[in-house]
Amino acid sequence: MKVKIKVPATSANLGPGFDVAGLALTLYNTFTFELNDGGLHISGCPTQFCNEDNLTYQAFKEAAKYCGLEYQGVNIDCVSQVPYTRGLGSSSTCIVAGIVGAFAFKDKAEDRQEILELATKMEGHPDNVAPAIFGGLTVSVMEKNNVLTLNIPVKHEYRFVTLIPPFTLSTEQSRKVLPQTLDRQDAVKNVSHLALVVASLINGYDEGLKLGFKDKLHQPYRGGLIKGYDEIMDVLEQDKDVLGCYLSGAGPTLMAVIKEEDKMGVVRIKEELGALLNDWDVVKLELDQRGYTCDYE
Numbered sequence: 001m002k003v004k005i006k007v008p009a010t011s012a013n014l015g016p017g018f019d020v021a022g023l024a025l026t027l028y029n030t031f032t033f034e035l036n037d038g039g040l041h042i043s044g045c046p047t048q049f050c051n052e053d054n055l056t057y058q059a060f061k062e063a064a065k066y067c068g069l070e071y072q073g074v075n076i077d078c079v080s081q082v083p084y085t086r087g088l089g090s091s092s093t094c095i096v097a098g099i100v101g102a103f104a105f106k107d108k109a110e111d112r113q114e115i116l117e118l119a120t121k122m123e124g125h126p127d128n129v130a131p132a133i134f135g136g137l138t139v140s141v142m143e144k145n146n147v148l149t150l151n152i153p154v155k156h157e158y159r160f161v162t163l164i165p166p167f168t169l170s171t172e173q174s175r176k177v178l179p180q181t182l183d184r185q186d187a188v189k190n191v192s193h194l195a196l197v198v199a200s201l202i203n204g205y206d207e208g209l210k211l212g213f214k215d216k217l218h219q220p221y222r223g224g225l226i227k228g229y230d231e232i233m234d235v236l237e238q239d240k241d242v243l244g245c246y247l248s249g250a251g252p253t254l255m256a257v258i259k260e261e262d263k264m265g266v267v268r269i270k271e272e273l274g275a276l277l278n279d280w281d282v283v284k285l286e287l288d289q290r291g292y293t294c295d296y297e
Contacts, residue, residue: 001296001297002032002296003032003034003109003294003297004032004296004297005032005096005097005101005104005292005294006028006030007030007092007093008024008025008093008292009027009089009093010023010024010089010092010127010132010249011087011160011162011248012089012128012248012249012250013215013218013246013247013248013249014194014197015194015213015215015219015244015247016189016190016191016193016194016197017139018190019125019126019127020139020141020194021127021138021139021197022126022140023136023160023287024136024290024291025162025285026285026286026287026288027082027088027162027283028081028082029078029081029082029090029093029094029097030079031077031078031079031097031098031101032297033074033075033101033102033105034074034075035071035072035075036075037072038072038073039073040074040076041073042056042057042075042076042078043075043076043077044077044079044080045078054094055091055094055095055098056076056094056095056101057074058122059094059099059122060076060099060102061098062098062099062118063099063101064102066102067102067108068106069102069105083164084168085168085169085170085171086164086169086248086251086252086253087247087248087250087252087253088162088164088249088253089128089129091123092119092123092128092129092132095119096119096132096133097292099115099119100115100292103115104294104296110294112133115133116129116130116133116134117145119132120142120147121145125142126140126142127249130149131288132291134149134291135151135291136152136154136287136288136289137151137152138150138151138152139198152198152201153202154201155202155203155204156204156206156259156260157259157260158243158260159259159262159284159286160256160257160284160285160286161256161265161269161283161284162248162253162254162255162281162282162285163255163256163269163280163282164253164281165280166279166281167252168252169225169251171250174225174250174251175250177224178217178222179217179221183216186217187216189215190216193211193213193215196208200212206243209243209257211244213244213245218247219247222250222251223251226251228276229254231276232273235273235276236254236269241262241265241268242269243258245257266282270282
């Protein structure tokens, strides 16, 4: 029996929702698992990742131990659409897929809360794994070893213009530049902006997004690591049809939100940014509402 897991890309933080908010997008990594009589065989990813240090296998092994799955060996095949270390949750897709893969062989593939708890333990925070598991837009709270995740109903149809640079930025590097403390006034701003984003999305108040996506905790610091960040964000801010823009996850991918009916949004944004984009990829994505899927072959 083969188990096929499809996991969506995610975009975390949404500006002020650092380590709290995230959304799932219609870009996917797909993983196929098959138990064998002995040994680890990984295909579909670069050679340097085809070993026991592979993150998907590490998650599979941890989940197998957790759910009592006994196995001699496993074949893992990967088909990747989500770019690596670009702020679109590639590591979360690996972790979620590995856990779901092991759980599936014990008929537990739909135990999403358990999967969330284990994935958060491995990832360290739930902002990326939660939407990858539940789909849609999520907010999560960690309390000791428990994780509470809620889906936020989004009133309007939005499209997410994803600006993906040709260079990477590790989460470790992007966390090093963050301040250890935050001025109280800035902290209040972040709380109020996150509340504004959530309320705007629930009520369909599009005018609240541009201000709501601004934050004082991580974007001003991480932006300095991304060539052309300020110039690109300034251009997006001046586009009256861009509802808002923010740094996706730890970066370096940037996200611009437009309305569904804005059919020329990608073309217009490309023209406005011109040479600032260089070799950047510009992809229009939608909100994935399902989270991971699991099929048996």
